[in-house]
Amino acid sequence: MSSAKQQYEEQGFVIVPGLIPPGDVKELEDACDRVIKKTRTGEWPHRRTVGKQFPPFDNDNPDSWGVQHVMHPDLGEPAFAKWYTSDALVNTTAELLECSEEQLQMELFNLLINPESHDFALRWHRDDVKEDATEEEERKALGIWTHGVQWNTAMYKDSCLYVVPKSHKNSRTDEQRVHSMTQAPPKDPMDMPGAIQVTLQPGETVFYNSNILHCAAYDSKQRRATLHACVGDIRGGNTRARNVLQHGLKWMKEDKFREALGANQRGSAMLKSLIDMQEGVQGEVGYSQSN
Ligand SMILES: O=C(O)CCC(=O)C(=O)O
Ligand SMILES: [Fe+2]
Numbered sequence: 001m002s003s004a005k006q007q008y009e010e011q012g013f014v015i016v017p018g019l020i021p022p023g024d025v026k027e028l029e030d031a032c033d034r035v036i037k038k039t040r041t042g043e044w045p046h047r048r049t050v051g052k053q054f055p056p057f058d059n060d061n062p063d064s065w066g067v068q069h070v071m072h073p074d075l076g077e078p079a080f081a082k083w084y085t086s087d088a089l090v091n092t093t094a095e096l097l098e099c100s101e102e103q104l105q106m107e108l109f110n111l112l113i114n115p116e117s118h119d120f121a122l123r124w125h126r127d128d129v130k131e132d133a134t135e136e137e138e139r140k141a142l143g144i145w146t147h148g149v150q151w152n153t154a155m156y157k158d159s160c161l162y163v164v165p166k167s168h169k170n171s172r173t174d175e176q177r178v179h180s181m182t183q184a185p186p187k188d189p190m191d192m193p194g195a196i197q198v199t200l201q202p203g204e205t206v207f208y209n210s211n212i213l214h215c216a217a218y219d220s221k222q223r224r225a226t227l228h229a230c231v232g233d234i235r236g237g238n239t240r241a242r243n244v245l246q247h248g249l250k251w252m253k254e255d256k257f258r259e260a261l262g263a264n265q266r267g268s269a270m271l272k273s274l275i276d277m278q279e280g281v282q283g284e285v286g287y288s289q290s291n
Contacts, residue, residue, distance in 0.1 A: 004207075008096050008149075012168030013198070013208035019088040020153065020203055024079070029155055031070075031079040032225040036113050039067045044075065046248075048110070050120045053185075054289040055246050063118050065218050066228070067111040072251055073260040081260070084109055084229060085267040089151075089205075096149050096207055097233045105232035105277065106252070106270035107148070107244045112160070114224040121185035121217040124192055127210035128243040128288045131180055138171040142211055147236025148243075150210040154200035155225040160216045161198040161206070162189040168209035180213065183290070189215050200226070210243070234273050241277060242285040253278065 007014040020028065038044035048066030049057045057068070070080040083089065084106070094101050125131060127150070129141040145168070152161065164176065172180060179192045189195055192213070198206055208214070210230060218224070232240045251257060253275055261267040 002095060004092070005096055005098075008207060008209075011165040012212040013163055013165070013206055014096070015198070015200065015204055015206045016092055017201070017204045019086075019092065019205050020083065021086065021088070024083065024086075025203065027079045028083055028227070029225070031077040032111060032155055032227075035067050035070055035075055035077060035111060036225065038075070039064050039113070040116060046072070048112075050115045050118045052291055053122045054291055055248075055287060056291075061118075063115045064113065065115050065120050066113060068247065069109070069251065070111050070227075071109050071257070073256045078260070080109060080227075081264060081267050083227070085264055085270065090266065092207065093149055093151075093231050097147065097231075099233040099235065101266070102269065103233050103235060104270050105234050105240075105273035106267065107230045107232050107240070107274060108247055108249075109227070109229040112152070112224060112226045112228045114222055115218055115220045117220055119218060119220050122215050123183055123185045124180035124189075124213055124215040125289060126213055129211055130289060131183070135171045142169060142171070144239050145209060145211045148210070148230055148232040148240050149207050150230040151205050151207045151228075152200065153205040153227040154202055155227070156202055156223050157200065158224055158226050159197055159199040160218055160224060160226070162192070162195050162215050162217070163198055163208065164192060164194040164213040165196060167194065167213035168211055172213065176213065185217070186215060189217060231270075232273075232277075234277075238277065238280060241281045242288055244274075245278065245281065245285045246287050249274070249278065
């Protein structure tokens with residue numbers, strides 16, 4: 001086992017530097033700038049709205065903490081799919097998931113940004129387990145959560161994320177439950193027993209189990225452009241459907257997206273796996289969290 005895999009397995013997260021090819025950094029930064037501008041001016045409607053921690057996002061506040069669907073063909077930014085399917089990123093992902101490249105499934109790809117004029121924060125949560133889950137429900141959910149990985153790649157220094165190492169394997173202690181049974185963000189994230197703040201330097205990527213206990217705090221004065229995505233492994237079957245499809249991914253099934261991927265064969269194969277999962281889902285998947 002590599003040391004990255006060992007740390008990911010034991011702690012639930014691992015930071016890997018230098019995955020973006022140096023020649024591609026500027027291209028990604030510029031693409032981020034353009035989609036952030038479109039989001040802040042209202043030209044791009046798919047955004048994470050200040051005041052809403054989890055999907056479905058609404059339009060109630062003009063300020064945004066994220067740009068949704070950065071690979072969407074209507075944004076016209078090929079740099080994002082190029083990075084999502086790049087060799088170093090894909091190889092690291094496959095290594096952490098212990099699967100082959102052919103088993104990888106394309107999922108979400110969003111961009112997390114600083115709100116312009118309101119500080120905002122997310123409560124302590126696990127992405128696909130509700131805060132009032134019983135200990136047994138929590139254990140069961142953690143037990144099946146092995147076929148996907150989430151990553152954040154920081155374009156600029158980023159200290160927004162807090163995690164409780166090892167909590168991807170363990171249900172909450174009574175004290176941790178007290179700190180996470182509320183829908184309100186914490187006054188101080190470090191009050192959570194076992195919490196650590198994750199700091200990423202520009203170009204670093206943190207890979208994490210999205211059901212690790214985590215929260216985040218967004219400072220409107222601290223520039224943030226952090227690529228935020230997840231990738232699945234088809235052996236997970238429908239276990240990942242709700243977590244992924246709740247964000248609204250019908251556009252990924254359309255010809256326009258397939259055409260935009262063009263000669264990116266790896267991307268096209270990963271997309272096919274997502275569509276296969278999507279087609280296997282009957283009815284509505286619902287939402288992982290209530291806002
Ligand atoms: O801002 C972050 O880094 C974490 C975001 C998050 O936890 C979420 O979207 O569920
Ligand atoms: Fe989360």
